[in-house]
Amino acid sequence: MTLVADLSVFGDALTFAVDHSDLLWDKTVEHVALSAASVGIALVIALPLGVLLGHVHRFSWIAISVANVGRALPTLAVIAVLLVFMPIGSSVVAIALVVLAVPPILTNAYVGVSEVDQETVEAARGMGMSEWQILRRVELPLATPLLFAGIRTAVVYVVASATIAAIAGGGGLGEIIVNQAGYRIEGVIAASLLVSVLAFAADAAVAGVQWLVTPKPLRGRHAEDATLVTDAGEAHLSV
Amino acid sequence: MTGFVGQSGPVIPNFGEASSCIQENRLFCPDWVRDNWAPVLQPALLQHVKLVVIAVAIGFVIALGAALLAYRHRRLEAPIGVLAAFLYTIPSLALFQLLVPVTGLTVSTVEVALISYTLLILFRNMVAGLRSAPQDVLEAARGMGMSRSQILRRVELPLALPSIMAGLRIATVSTIALATVAAFVIPQGLGYPIFLALREFFKTELIVTAVLAVGLALVADGLLLAAERALTPWARARRTA
Numbered sequence: 043m044t045l046v047a048d049l050s051v052f053g054d055a056l057t058f059a060v061d062h063s064d065l066l067w068d069k070t071v072e073h074v075a076l077s078a079a080s081v082g083i084a085l086v087i088a089l090p091l092g093v094l095l096g097h098v099h100r101f102s103w104i105a106i107s108v109a110n111v112g113r114a115l116p117t118l119a120v121i122a123v124l125l126v127f128m129p130i131g132s133s134v135v136a137i138a139l140v141v142l143a144v145p146p147i148l149t150n151a152y153v154g155v156s157e158v159d160q161e162t163v164e165a166a167r168g169m170g171m172s173e174w175q176i177l178r179r180v181e182l183p184l185a186t187p188l189l190f191a192g193i194r195t196a197v198v199y200v201v202a203s204a205t206i207a208a209i210a211g212g213g214g215l216g217e218i219i220v221n222q223a224g225y226r227i228e229g230v231i232a233a234s235l236l237v238s239v240l241a242f243a244a245d246a247a248v249a250g251v252q253w254l255v256t257p258k259p260l261r262g263r264h265a266e267d268a269t270l271v272t273d274a275g276e277a278h279l280s281v
Numbered sequence: 282m283t284g285f286v287g288q289s290g291p292v293i294p295n296f297g298e299a300s301s302c303i304q305e306n307r308l309f310c311p312d313w314v315r316d317n318w319a320p321v322l323q324p325a326l327l328q329h330v331k332l333v334v335i336a337v338a339i340g341f342v343i344a345l346g347a348a349l350l351a352y353r354h355r356r357l358e359a360p361i362g363v364l365a366a367f368l369y370t371i372p373s374l375a376l377f378q379l380l381v382p383v384t385g386l387t388v389s390t391v392e393v394a395l396i397s398y399t400l401l402i403l404f405r406n407m408v409a410g411l412r413s414a415p416q417d418v419l420e421a422a423r424g425m426g427m428s429r430s431q432i433l434r435r436v437e438l439p440l441a442l443p444s445i446m447a448g449l450r451i452a453t454v455s456t457i458a459l460a461t462v463a464a465f466v467i468p469q470g471l472g473y474p475i476f477l478a479l480r481e482f483f484k485t486e487l488i489v490t491a492v493l494a495v496g497l498a499l500v501a502d503g504l505l506l507a508a509e510r511a512l513t514p515w516a517r518a519r520r521t522a
Contacts, residue, residue, distance in 0.1 A: 114498030119491035202372030
């Protein structure tokens, strides 16, 4: 391993951040807006579909194949194919980010709702609850950990991918990172640090929302037990 | 040098002596693929496979060591998990760039980043798999006079195999996707032809390379699934039952 170890760059990056705080702020706002819009659209598409499929316990192959194909999609490849059909600009980037955000949300919503204990659902049905009430008051609250695991995966993924998507003209912090010729290494490092912080902040923000919407008695439960592996050895989640 | 887009470079492909399909930049030109398979696409594909195999292999060894440690000493599980999740959350392009001052524009930079992304998935699945051995099975093994290392090798690890293989599949497929980002740092892997094609928006190259990247991931997934089934014949009996 060749060690260059020119660590003074990190100090220069700090100077860059101080000198160009306006630029970094603007790019951060762009980055957040682009990511939020993309996740928002993906939620509108994927959440109702995943929850519905989970509620009726059918078409599991859709949820599983969407997850498998979604994992295999490189951001760069999605952008490459989109740029064949569309001009460079933020709409290409937004579509690419939505495509990348849908699979984790959809699959986790499906798994979360479909794996709610069936005896609990039957009990609710026996109490005379309508299907809508069962969904709203039984299945969704119990599926919250997995639903949010999917959303968190998607959010982190989108914030990261938006960086790469800058090559297709989406703006954001990636615009600095992919343009070392313009911003020099200290700018690239400063933007890289900032986008990393942004990923953690976004993850924490979604975790905060999860805590708020989780009914009090269910708080503190984690999705981890339910994740990763089922009997068939089919992995459902990426995080 | 990073940031290929926006820089002027050699015009690729050379429009001067190309077929009309290439000159007009139509959707798909089979003649370009034929002519460029050996000089461009095949090397990129092989480099990509190499990047991924090295990353997953090293990641697997590190994760297995960490998982065995966390399995023996339960209080280590949370800190290791948090560290792996921390690495996993850093955006890939940012991590590549942050490593450049340390390891330079080299394959090491790419491998360190790719390895760090495999750890979380592999570690979690390994620990979950090791934990999946039922208590009475462990009791029985102990009752038969097996030592701790015998139990690990002959009972716990085989029972963990489906979970470990599932983790290996996810890690491999996502590393194949992530390795395209390596082209931001070094001119290697399937991301590089995409970069070249982006200069001219050369459609055939964009499409073919994207298809190769996704195809590689799906093929790797299929191969690992086949390996998983071959390694765990007992699970098949359960599946069909």
